[in-house]
Amino acid sequence: xxxxxxxxxxxxxxxxxxxxxxxxxxxxxxxxxxxxxxxxxxxxxxxxxxxxxxxxxxxxxxxxxxxxxxxxxxxxxxxxxxxxxxxxxxxxxxxxxxxxxxxxxxxxxxxxxxxxxxxxxxxxxxxxxxxxxxxxxxxxxxxxxxxxxxxxxxxxxxxxxxxxxxxxxxxxxxxxxxxxxxxxxxxxxxxxxxxxxxxxxxxxxxxxxxxxxxxxxxxxxxxxxxxxxxxxxxxxxxxxxxxxxxxxxxxxxxxxxxxxxxxxxxxxxxxxxxxxxxxxxxxxxxxxxxxxxxxxxxxxxxxxxxxxxxxxxxxxxxxxxxxxxxxxxxxxxxxxxxxxxxxxxxxxxxxxxxxxxxxxxxxxxxxxxxxxxxxxx
Numbered sequence: 001x002x003x004x005x006x007x008x009x010x011x012x013x014x015x016x017x018x019x020x021x022x023x024x025x026x027x028x029x030x031x032x033x034x035x036x037x038x039x040x041x042x043x044x045x046x047x048x049x050x051x052x053x054x055x056x057x058x059x060x061x062x063x064x065x066x067x068x069x070x071x072x073x074x075x076x077x078x079x080x081x082x083x084x085x086x087x088x089x090x091x092x093x094x095x096x097x098x099x100x101x102x103x104x105x106x107x108x109x110x111x112x113x114x115x116x117x118x119x120x121x122x123x124x125x126x127x128x129x130x131x132x133x134x135x136x137x138x139x140x141x142x143x144x145x146x147x148x149x150x151x152x153x154x155x156x157x158x159x160x161x162x163x164x165x166x167x168x169x170x171x172x173x174x175x176x177x178x179x180x181x182x183x184x185x186x187x188x189x190x191x192x193x194x195x196x197x198x199x200x201x202x203x204x205x206x207x208x209x210x211x212x213x214x215x216x217x218x219x220x221x222x223x224x225x226x227x228x229x230x231x232x233x234x235x236x237x238x239x240x241x242x243x244x245x246x247x248x249x250x251x252x253x254x255x256x257x258x259x260x261x262x263x264x265x266x267x268x269x270x271x272x273x274x275x276x277x278x279x280x281x282x283x284x285x286x287x288x289x290x291x292x293x294x295x296x297x298x299x300x301x302x303x304x305x306x307x308x309x310x311x312x313x314x315x316x317x318x319x320x321x322x323x324x325x326x327x328x329x330x331x332x333x334x335x336x337x338x339x340x341x342x343x344x345x346x347x348x349x350x351x352x353x354x355x356x357x358x359x360x361x362x363x364x365x366x367x368x369x370x371x372x373x374x375x376x377x
Contacts, residue, residue, distance in 0.1 A: 001044065001120050001121060001122035002044050002045070002046060002115075002119070002120060002121045002122065003042070003044060003045045003046075003121070003122065003123045003124070003125075003312070003313045004045075004046055004047075004048060004112060004115050004121055004123070004124040004125070005031075005034075005040070005045070005046070005047045005048070005124075005125050005127075005309070006047075006048055006049070006050050006108040006109075006111060006112050006124065006125065006126040006127075006128075006129075007027060007031055007047050007048075007049070007050075007127070007128075008049050008050050008104065008108070008128070009028065011024055011027070011050065011101065011104055011105060011108075011128045012024050012025055012026075012027040012028040012031075012128065013025065013028075014097075014101050015095070016093050016095055016142070017093050017095065020093060020142075021142075021263075021264060021296045022142040022296075023296075023298055024105075024128050025298065026127065026292070026295060026298050026301050026302045026305070027127040027128045027292065027302075027305075029298060029299065029302035030127055030301075030302040030303075030305040030306050030309075032302075033302055033303060033306040033339070034306055034309060036319075037306065037310070037317035037318060037319060037339065038317070038318040039306060039309055039310050039313070039315055039317060039318075042313065042315060045313065048111070048115075050104050050105065050107050050108030050111060050126065050128075051104070051107045051108075051111055052100075052103040052104050052107045053103050053104075053106040053107035053110050053145070053147070053150065054107075054110075055067070055103075057110065057150055057154055058106075058145065058150055060149075060150050060153035060154060060157070061136055061146055061149040061150050061153055061178055062134075062136050062137070062145065062146070062150070063136055063137045065085075065137065066085050066136070066137045066138060069081075069082055069084075069085045069087060070085070070087070070098070070099050070102065070139075070144060070145070071099050072099075073087060073094045073095075073098040073099055074096065074097055074098060074099045074100055075096070076094060076095055076096030076097070076098070077094070078094050082094065084138075085137065085138045085139060086135075086138035086139035086140055087138075087139050087144075089139075091139075091140070091141060091142055092139040092140070092141075092142065092143075092144065098144065099144075102131075102144040102145040103145065105126075105128045105129055105131070105145070105147065106129065106131070106145040106146075106147030106150060106151075107147075108126035108128060108129050108147070109126045109129040109130075109147035109148065109151045109289070109291055110147070110150070110151045110154070112124035112125070112126045112129075112289055113151045113154070113155060113249075113251075113289050116249060116287045116288075116289055117155065117158075117160060117248075117249070117287075121287070122287055122288070123287070123288045123290070123312040123313060124288075124289055124290070125290040125291070125305075125308070125309060125312070126147075126290070126291050126292065127291070127292035127305055128292060129147045129148070129291035129292055129293075130147070130148065130168070130253040130254070130255065130291030130292045130293035130294075131143035131144065131145060131146055131147055131148070131174075131293075132146065132148055132166060132168065132170075132172040132173070132174050132175045132253055132293060133146075133170070133172075133173060133174045133199065134146035134149075134174050135173075135174050135177065136177070136178075140173075140174065140199070141170065141198060141199060142294075143174065146174045146175065146178065147291065148164065148172075148174075148175050148178075148251065148253065148291060149174060149175050149178035149179075151251075151289075152164060152175075152178070152179070152185050152251060153178065155249065156182070156184040156185055160248045160249055161184065161186075161245065161246070161247045161248045161249075162184065162185045162186070162247055162248070162249055162250075162251060163185075163186045163188070163242055163245055163247035163249075163250045163251070163285075164179075164185055164186065164187045164188065164250075164251045164252075164253075165188045165189075165190075165238070165250060165251070165252045165253070165281060166187070166188065166189040166190070166191070166252075166253040166255075166293075167190055167191075167252065167253065167254060167255060167258065167274075167277060168189075168191065168253050168254075168255025168257060168258070168293040168294045169191055169192050169197065169255060169257040169258040169262065169265040169267055169294060170191055170192070170197060170198055170199060170255070170257070170265070170294055171189050171191045171194060171199055171201050171202025171218065171220070172187070172189040172191075172202075172253060173199045173201045173202065175187055175189075175253075176189065176201075176202070176206070176216055176218075179208075179212065179215070179216070180208050180209055180212055180216055181208070181209050181210045181211065181212040182208075182211065182212045182215065183208075183211045183212050183215045185215070186215045186216075186217075186241070186242075186245045186247065187215065187216050187217070188217045188218075188219070188238055188241075189202055189217075189218050189219070190218075190219040190221065190230070190233065190234055190238075191218075191219070191220060191221065191258075192220070192221060192222075192223055192225070192258070192265055192266060192267055193220035193221060193222060193223070194220060195220075196222075196223045196266060197223070197265055197266065202218040202220055203218060203220055204218055204219070204220060204361045204364045204365060205364075205368075206218050207368060207369055213372065214369050214372030214373060217237065217238070217241065217365060217369060219233050219234070219237055219238075219358075219361055219362075219365075220361065221233060221267070221354070221357065221358060221361075222353065222354045222357045222358075223265075223266035223267065224266060224267070224268055224346055224350050224354060225267050225268060225269075225354045225358070226260075226267075226268040226269065226273070226344065226345050226346045226351070226354070227268075227269055227270055227272050227273030227276070227343070227344070227345065228273075228345060228355075229351070229354045229355050229358050230258070230267070230269055230273050230277070230358075231273050231276045231277060232355070232358055232362075233358040233361065233362060234277050234280065235280060236358075236362045237361075237362050237365050237366075238280075239280060239284055240370070240375055241369070241370075241373060241375070242284045242285075243284060244373045244374070244375055245373070247285070247286070248286060248287070249285075249286065249287045249288070249289060250281060250284070250285035250286075250287070250288050250289070251288075251289040251290075251291070252278075252281060252288060252289070252290050252291075253290075253291050253292075253293045254278070254290055254291065254292065254293060254304070254305065254308050255292070255293030255294035255295055256274075256293070256294065256295030256297075256300060256301030256302075256304040256305065257293075257294035257295045257296055257297075257301070258274070259271075259274075259295070259297060259300045259301070259304065260344060261297045261300050262294075262295065262296055262297050262300070262301075263296050263297060264294075264296045265294075268344060268345075268346055270341035270342070270343065270344050271303065271304060271307055271339060271340050271341045272340065272341060272343055274304055274307065274308075275307055275311060275340070278307075278308055278311045278312070279311055282311055282312055288312055290308060290312065292305065303338075303339050306339055307339045307340070310339070317339050
């Protein structure tokens with residue numbers, strides 16, 4: 001079965017503004033690392049370019065008023081009326097070809113999904129995707145078009161059962177809102193608690209409504225959480241529900257901003273915890289649609305995405321340049337080092353507090369959500 005990378009040099013070169021923390025160039029750095037570690041050499045791997053999302057699909061989630069406003073942003077000129085749609089703010093600036101960028105970035109996720117369901121593809125990854133904060137009628141959190149919500153609505157309408165797993169450090173609020181009353185898409189989000197981080201949502205008692213009750217699971221974790229606590233919380237809660245739901249496809253938003261070196265969040269994750277979680281998902285999924293997401297230490301994020309690619313493709317990173325002149329200075333490698341980090345753990349009261357919180361969240365989910373799916377707590 002094939003593994004597909006959706007990549008565009010043009011999209012990777014897009015810049016929100018010189019000072020904006022969201023940098024699509026991370027995708028190019030990831031692409032460099034895939035070559036650096038011989039992770040794109042298999043005969044069942046292919047790189048394809050994104051195509052623009054068909055406009056009619058946008059309305060599966062977004063309002064026409066919002067999309068019409070977004071279209072006007074391609075000129076790069078600001079109009080006061082755009083603030084009503086969250087456009088022109090510090091987080092969501094207006095830049096030339098904004099709508100075109102958003103359409104192609106979201107189209108990358110859509111075409112990746114089509115490869116999975118219509119062709120002999122097992123894994124597809126769009127690193128310039130994962131805009132999980134965009135709401136139906138406004139931009140939010142660096143996100144303009146919610147490629148995940150649109151694509152998963154389309155798949156669900158075609159009869160596919162979807163599990164969505166969000167490991168970005170920020171709660172996937174836009175995707176949660178898209179399927180809060182829906183039992184066709186089981187949404188999971190493991191993130192830093194909203195008490196200390198944007199968007200201030202994603203608590204364990206947000207479990208869905210109506211037919212969607214029990215199909216929305218949040219795992220909010222305390223700041224300073226390390227790999228051990230993170231993997232415990234993930235493994236304790238998600239695999240039993242994933243197995244019971246038996247999705248046709250698992251969509252994962254692989255934001256890299258949970259890393260301990262990320263400047264915009266407060267978790268203490270390393271590539272080791274990240275890899276364990278991805279391995280669990282890989283073993284519990286028939287097909288995988290992956291998108292990028294957050295990650296504001298550019299080199300750590302690109303290394304984590306390259307690691308995700310290697311895990312889902314089942315290919316070990318191979319360093320053919322080790323020991324050669326310039327070997328450790330290949331593109332972003334001069335900053336990121338190995339794809340794997342040295343182990344790191346917190347201790348003392350800090351560790352005990354994070355662990356107890358994770359156990360409390362796990363116990364709540366087991367008590368409230370598990371019975372809705374016929375699983376014993």
